Amino acid sequence: MLKRRQKIRKGFILVSFFLFPAVFYYLSPVLVVQASADGIVNGSLVVFLLMFLSALFLGRAYCGWICPAAGCQEALFSARDKRITKGDYLKWLIWTPWVISILFLAAGAGGYYHIDFFYRTTYGLSISDLQSFITYNIVLFVLIVLPAFIVGKRSFCHHLCWMAPFMILGRKIRNGFHWAALQLGSYPERCVHCHTCTQNCPMSLEVETMVNRNAMEHTECILCGSCVDSCPQNAICYNRGKPNRDPA
Ligand code: SF4
Ligand code: SF4
Known part of the structure; x- marks a missing residue:
């Protein structure tokens, strides 16, 4: 039987998953690229930087206690619980060129000159029309649900997540400075x-x-x-x- 702390944790990540449609744009790897090309610091860039800073003191606790993708994937454990022991490097093959492209685009725009936390949102919400609804569902099923079924438990976290490297780097800095x-x-x-x-x-x-x-x-x-x-x-x-x- 689950201990109380784990019930609370699972409650947190499930609620987070239910809120995912609303906060989707604040975790978007695409909007940060578009905003950077315009010299704008958008919501997802702020959130990614906060993840990095949190990892200096809390490691990857965000992934265990808050992430909406965690709620979705752990809800699927009862249907598919294959363990994953390989391929953690794959997410770095996504993250590295992505971050380099963001830096180049920001440099091309002459640097960041404006902060718009609610960039491309509607009254702060992410999904406001049919197009964003379809995009959300494609991301959810292709990147999160399908890998969990085909590859195994939390495959998105192991292999695809563009946010995890920020926290891994933060943790490595903490470990380096002890x-x-x-x-x-x-x-x-x-x-x-x-x-x-x-x-x-x-x-x-x-x-x-x-x-x-x-x-x-x-x-x-x-x-x-x-x-x-x-x-x-x-x-x-x-x-x-x-x-x-x-x-x-
Ligand atoms: S194997 Fe793990 S769960 Fe079992 S006693 Fe050792 S530390 Fe505890
Ligand atoms: S992810 Fe870390 S804290 Fe969670 S069960 Fe595995 S070793 Fe323990």
């Missing part, structure tokens, strides 16, 4: 090797191995706490400290 931040801790001596944590990890990480190596830092860990709340031995915990081991 400052205190939200993280996982472990007590290897308590582990009875039941595999429950590994089975429950929505990101398909080898959590049991991480516990027994006392190396809980992982670029794909979204700090969801599923392992913390499912371990029968309380061998995993949240804490706020400095990284005790260089990340894998």
Whole structure:
């Protein structure tokens, strides 16, 4: 049975998913390109920068606790729960040329000279006409739902997400400077090797191995706490400290 904290977490990401049609443009990788070409800082650029800043202290907690794509994908676990262990590099093949193109376009526009958080929205809402409704559904099904069915659990997060690299970079900077931040801790001596944590990890990480190596830092860990709340031995915990081991 789910612990209370996991019920709350799943509630957060489900509500976030229901709000996705309204906030879609604030997470858009396309609008940031269009706005940058006009020298405009739009809502999604602001949100991506906030994700990067949050990761300096909270790692990828956004992915575990807030992201609308998380709500959609975890709702699909009961239909398709294949684990994913490969291909995390793929999202960097998307992210890198995308970011470079944004920088070039912004430079071509003479830099950013205007902030319009509500760029291309209607009264702050994303979906306001048939075209945006169709675009939303294509993105939802092609990038999020279909990969979850065809490839496996949270495939979008592993392979396609253009937001995750901002947070991975933020976390790497935190690890490099060794400052205190939200993280996982472990007590290897308590582990009875039941595999429950590994089975429950929505990101398909080898959590049991991480516990027994006392190396809980992982670029794909979204700090969801599923392992913390499912371990029968309380061998995993949240804490706020400095990284005790260089990340894998
Ligand atoms: S759930 Fe706890 S006891 Fe079981 S393998 Fe993971 S850390 Fe060890
Ligand atoms: S290791 Fe634990 S906190 Fe990290 S993604 Fe897996 S279940 Fe969530």
